[in-house]
Amino acid sequence: MSIHIGPGVRRRVILAGGAAVGVSAIGAIPAFAAAGYEIKSNPFTLGVASGDPDWRGVVLWTRLAPDPLAEDGKGGMPDRSVSVSWEIAADSRFRRVVRRGSVDATPAWGHSVHIEADGLAPGHEYWYRFKTGTWVSPAGRTRTAPPRGSMPKSLDMAFVSCSQYEHGYFTAYRRMAEDHPDIVLHLGDYQYEYKKDTYTIPGGNIRDHEGPETETLANYRQRHAQYKTDPDLQVAHAAAPWVVVFDDHELDNNWADEIPEHPEIPQPNFLERRKAAFRAYYENMPLRRTSVPQGIDMQIYRRLNWGRLATFHMLDTRQFRDDQACGDGYQDCPAADDPARSITGGEQEAWLLDGLNRSSARWDVLGQQVFFGQRDNTDGPVKKTSMDGWDGYTASRRRITEGWIEAGVRNPVVLTGDVHSHWASDLKLDYDDPTGETVGSELVCSSITSGGDGADSNPADHPMMRLNPHLRFFNGQRGYVRTRITPGELKADFRVVPMVSATGSAAHTKATFVIEDGVAGPQQTYLRPLSTDVRATGEPPSTDGFYGDGADDL
Structure with missing residues (x-):
């Protein structure tokens, strides 16, 4: 499996198939909390999205903005990177998590997050969500394209x-x-x-x-x-x-x-x-x-x-x-x-x-x-x-x-x-x-x-x-x-x-x-x-x- 992270977003940890390769995951304490910074209101005001699916994976997106209409365009975020955890599951209740990871959302790119998640099964439906601090985003539904060379029914x-x-x-x-x-x-x-x-x-x-x-x-x-x-x-x-x-x-x-x-x-x-x-x-x-x-x-x-x-x-x-x-x-x-x-x-x-x-x-x-x-x-x-x-x-x-x-x-x-x-x-x-x-x-x-x-x-x-x-x-x-x-x-x-x-x-x-x-x-x-x-x-x-x-x- 390979995970590609968008510009200005640094990979902190990758979790594959539910097995941890690090310590950060949904439910864990992200690294930025120890530095004394806390987001005091919901940063997921812009929701979540996915896009550009292929037969191996899909792009997952969110952007942190506790004050979304701020005139300076910063969405109420600080001029510092913030850790964001993400996970992908095979069911809507996230009982069968198949991928996890954590990235840094940076101010240079508006604290947006772009995860190119590979290694998923072709032609499958998935659910995904994000977390930062104590805040958890809404869940989104996505899917991968069917296998290369296949002829889907519809x-x-x-x-x-x-x-x-x-x-x-x-x-x-x-x-x-x-x-x-x-x-x-x-x-x-x-x-x-x-x-x-x-x-x-x-x-x-x-x-x-x-x-x-x-x-x-x-x-x-x-x-x-x-x-x-x-x-x-x-x-x-x-x-x-x-x-x-x-x-x-x-x-x-x-x-x-x-x-x-x-x-x-x-x-x-x-x-x-x-x-x-x-x-x-x-x-x-x-x-x-x-x-x-x-x-x-x-x-x-x-x-x-x-x-x-x-x-x-x-x-x-x-x-x-x-x-x-x-x-x-x-x-x-x-x-x-x-x-x-x-x-x-x-x-x-x-x-x-x-x-x-x-x-x-x-x-x-x-x-x-x-x-x-x-x-x-x-x-x-x-x-x-x-x-x-x-x-x-x-x-x-x-x-x-x-x-x-x-x-x-x-x-x-x-x-x-x-x-x-x-x-x-x-x-x-x-x-x-x-x-x-x-x-x-x-x-x-x-x-x-x-x-x-x-x-x-x-x-x-x-x-x-x-x-x-x-x-x-x-x-x-x-x-x-x-x-x-x-x-x-x-x-x-x-x-x-x-x-x-x-x-x-x-x-x-x-x-x-x-x-x-x-x-x-x-x-x-x-x-x-x-x-x-x-x-x-x-x-x-x-x-x-x-x-x-x-x-x-x-």
Whole structure:
């Protein structure tokens, strides 16, 4: 067995298979207590999390913060290292502990803890927890991926995006946790950078952000902590391992590589801001040491295998992209077709194409941030599409689509966030030929809260459905997508909650789509009738937020 410890965290002791190799364990007195330091209030206010599972192990995460919203971003912790014990068990009552250890959480990394626990059994469910002093964290549930080369019978995977704290309660996170997924993909906009009352919804925001717009490390640490204190989000993190990628709001709306949203305004500190945002993101996510930031750079694109059933190619569409052409919104923009432009950068594109060529998975899933398929929002010969999505990088999209066709990828599926609404779509090589072959599938999750309550709708009434025949489904409510992947099909339930302006809403399935093995394109198998009580006003949803990308249209 090998245990890898994150940066700034020193290994003190490793316990394997329940046999002690040292003296520190859950229940023992940690070394720092003898030095006279005592944490006087609960330091586990941010909960626990796990992530990036493979067939041998998983990342375990927590961060100590007895005063989570402290303005200095230190969470009420001292400028000294603190010992944290951890354990992994094969049962929820921790009667069968299989791994134990103790590490030092350091102030340099916000007293975060990242444990890469290897030597676990493949395809197994585990529970984990942490302790420091007399304080014991909540327990989390996690699991390892199945053995390499195996073909699992099924995988229950959920994917989510866009959780603006001010716009509502994170009820959808809790409902997702209640579905007991095996794994969760978060596709970006985990937190938002705005100060209070900057990004508002009709009727006013439901909750407020603490602190200014995030620009410094202290700001980003405080904002992440505020989100992590939400009980619904904590439940979701504790329910399953997460695989995360960032989009724009983890740093700055609509940023592109080293260019901020408003490059016309001098921002000499933008690269320092990027460095701070990436550091705080790592500190607050269950990521492996391969994602430790190096200055302004962070390795977030990576690949995870679930036996031979599915390969997840997690992409980064922000850090290496060319700046958006013709602005960020919907434009008729010839520059969008420039073959020299890329949304992934050349190195990541080559990595993805190589992975698709080498893949032997039944399902190749691209987990990424912005709309992949075309969305034209204008009648007639003039085409207006979103410059912030893949429509603003059409040659980049075509190269990757041609890549999976030439590689003979059996079932290419793109998963997307960003746009604050549910979509299902056929993917084409030529979107201007509606009769052309369908060569892939795209599933898009709505937001957890961003945009406020939203509203139910008849998909056929949305203008884009008529203008883009390859679009199969739309819904403007909040929620997530629940999938079950088997060798024979990928089934996707578009789950919604009636409102996020109040707590306690139940979730239901608005529509179900199935992608059959070897048959490109999602096919609808269920659609819930239009609701009549999902919005207090009874008004239909405005189209403004649906043609754009939510907060990206500010």
